[in-house]
Amino acid sequence: xxxxxxxxxxxxxxxxxxxxxxxxxxxxxxxxxxxxxxxxxxxxxxxxxxxxxxxxxxxxxxxxxxxxxxxxxxxxxxxxxxxxxxxxxxxxxxxxxxxxxxxxxxxxxxxxxxxxxxxxxxxxxxxxxxxxxxxxxxxxxxxxxxxxxxxxxxxxxxxxxxxxx
Amino acid sequence: xxxxxxxxxxxxxxxxxxxxxxxxxxxxxxxxxxxxxxxxxxxxxxxxxxxxxxxxxxxxxxxxxxxxxxxxxxxxxxxxxxxxxxxxxxxxxxxxxxxxxxxxxxxxxxxxxxxxxxxxxxxxxxxxxxxxxxxxxxxxxxxxxxxxxxxxxxxxxxxxxxxxx
DNA sequence: AGCTATAGTGTGATGTTATAACATATACAA
DNA sequence: TTGTATATGTTATAACATCACACTATAGCT
Ligand SMILES: [Zn+2]
Ligand SMILES: [Zn+2]
Ligand SMILES: [Zn+2]
Ligand SMILES: [Zn+2]
Numbered sequence: 001x002x003x004x005x006x007x008x009x010x011x012x013x014x015x016x017x018x019x020x021x022x023x024x025x026x027x028x029x030x031x032x033x034x035x036x037x038x039x040x041x042x043x044x045x046x047x048x049x050x051x052x053x054x055x056x057x058x059x060x061x062x063x064x065x066x067x068x069x070x071x072x073x074x075x076x077x078x079x080x081x082x083x084x085x086x087x088x089x090x091x092x093x094x095x096x097x098x099x100x101x102x103x104x105x106x107x108x109x110x111x112x113x114x115x116x117x118x119x120x121x122x123x124x125x126x127x128x129x130x131x132x133x134x135x136x137x138x139x140x141x142x143x144x145x146x147x148x149x150x151x152x153x154x155x156x157x158x159x160x161x162x163x164x165x
Numbered sequence: 166x167x168x169x170x171x172x173x174x175x176x177x178x179x180x181x182x183x184x185x186x187x188x189x190x191x192x193x194x195x196x197x198x199x200x201x202x203x204x205x206x207x208x209x210x211x212x213x214x215x216x217x218x219x220x221x222x223x224x225x226x227x228x229x230x231x232x233x234x235x236x237x238x239x240x241x242x243x244x245x246x247x248x249x250x251x252x253x254x255x256x257x258x259x260x261x262x263x264x265x266x267x268x269x270x271x272x273x274x275x276x277x278x279x280x281x282x283x284x285x286x287x288x289x290x291x292x293x294x295x296x297x298x299x300x301x302x303x304x305x306x307x308x309x310x311x312x313x314x315x316x317x318x319x320x321x322x323x324x325x326x327x328x329x330x
Numbered sequence: 331a332g333c334t335a336t337a338g339t340g341t342g343a344t345g346t347t348a349t350a351a352c353a354t355a356t357a358c359a360a
Numbered sequence: 361t362t363g364t365a366t367a368t369g370t371t372a373t374a375a376c377a378t379c380a381c382a383c384t385a386t387a388g389c390t
Contacts, residue, residue: 007309035386037338057375071341076377081338092257093317095347095376117311128305136301137320140293144172145325146282152258152319155302160310200357202367221347236370241348246367260347260376331390338385345378354369360362 007117007126007159008051018048024103025087032110034085039063039070043078044099047088052123053096086111091118091125093154101127113151119159126159172282172291172324173216183213189268190252197275199250204228204235208243209264212253217288218261251276256283256290258319266292278316284324291324 008017025044029036036044046062047054056075063070079097082088088097089111102112115128133153141148173182190209194201201209211227212219221240228235244262247253253262254276267277280293298318306313 007311035337039339055375056377069340071339072377073341073379074339077339092319115305117306117309119311120314126309128309130301130305133298133301133305136295136298137318140280140295140298141282141320141322144282144291144293145328146172146284146320147323147328148320149285149322151321152317153302154257154317155306155311155313156316157306157314158312163310163312200367204368234369236368237348238350238370239368242368333388333390335388336386338383340383341381343379345376347374347376349374350372352370354367356365356367358363358365360364 007119007161008124010122010161014050017051018045021048021087021099021103028085028087028103032085034081039074040078040081043075044082044087047082047097048099051098051125053091053094053098053118053125055094055096059097084110089114089116089127091116091154092152093156094118094125098125098127102129115153116155117159118154118156119162120156121158121162121165124159128153128155172284172326173289175287175326179215182216183210186213186252186264186268193250193252193268197250199246204239205243205246208240209247209252212247212262213264216263216290218256218259218263218283218290220259220261224262249275254279254281254292256281256319257317258321259283259290263290263292267294280318281320282324283319283321284327285321286323286327286330289324293318293320 022041022045025036025041042063043059046059056072056079060070060072060075063075079088079090083090086100087103088099090097100114102114113134115130115133116125117128118125137151137153138148187206187210190201207228208224211224221237221244225235225237225240228240244253244255248255251265252268253264255262265279267279278299280295280298281290282293283290302316302318303313
């Protein structure tokens with residue numbers, strides 16, 4: 001398995017991130033035999049416009065930028081689908097959504113546990129995949145006889161790029 | 166330092182938890198020279214009615230149960246004060262609030278980092294204080310050059326008592 | 331093609347959580 | 361007492377999320 005990616009650089013070619021994510025999403029949906037409909041694809045595309053988590057109503061506004069009349073419900077339904085299929089994550093501390101950085105067409109799994117680093121300066125959120133952290137967490141929980149269903153780990157602070165300014 | 170407390174038992178004498186928390190809160194506020202006013206105390210008392218996190222509007226309803234006219238703002242202001250002074254925590258995954266289980270009149274510190282276990286069956290939330298977890302988290306973050314401001318760790322699942330049923 | 335079951339979407343209303351803005355009151359110290 | 365900072369009251373509104381029900385499109389079958 002690849003080493004965890006570094007924090008997204010402010011000047012990286014993001015069109016590659018976006019295009020790759022969309023391509024993988026198509027593949028994954030085909031493999032899972034679920035339908036990536038227009039609205040779902042549009043929402044996913046908006047979410048992937050950057051590494052900054054975006055609110056449901058922001059997505060809505062972007063969908064309707066050209067005078068459309070999409071309702072909030074449509075956005076939430078699309079997000080629900082995308083989350084079920086592991087294509088986006090929700091950040092509880094921000095009430096916002098971000099594209100999953102660990103798409104893997106091979107894995108049959110839907111949503112997976114994720115940890116996030118969120119920069120207070122640039123707003124960028126990076127998905128963390130730390131085995132030691134997951135291990136420590138699992139262990140600490142198990143020691144207390146608790147059975148884990150789902151976890152939220154969201155760390156706010158300054159990303160290396162913003163700290164260097 | 167004491168070993169981390171176990172998950173709150175369904176049948177424990179909760180009036181002790183509550184009374185102790187309120188007493189410590191008085192002490193801490195006195196030490197910090199901040200005012201635990203009536204409304205703040207009332208809100209804290211409501212929060213401590215159980216180990217189940219409570220929503221701001223639930224608190225509001227309880228405050229107004231006798232026909233009062235307290236407004237949402239008052240509750241949010243009280244909660245803000247209580248959080249600043251480390252007396253309650255907010256659970257982002259539930260939009261709800263819970264009394265801090267690690268009150269320590271000695272420590273001059275206000276709010277501290279906390280981790281929570283939340284039972285999906287009984288709703289009880291227990292504050293976790295795991296040094297290894299904190300260490301793993303700090304390390305994983307530092308490795309990526311990220312500077313930590315605040316963290317949210319909320320783990321949902323089944324508590325030992327509910328699992329035993 | 332035509333039928334049917336299921337999944338997806340449209341629409342309007344409503345529910346829930348949180349904050350803005352400005353007026354008034356209270357505590358405390360000089 | 362009188363000023364100043366802190367706390368609260370009040371009204372409105374912002375921001376986030378879901379319900380309920382009607383309608384439409386799609387895929388699979390005959
Ligand atoms: Zn990118
Ligand atoms: Zn940054
Ligand atoms: Zn108790
Ligand atoms: Zn339980």
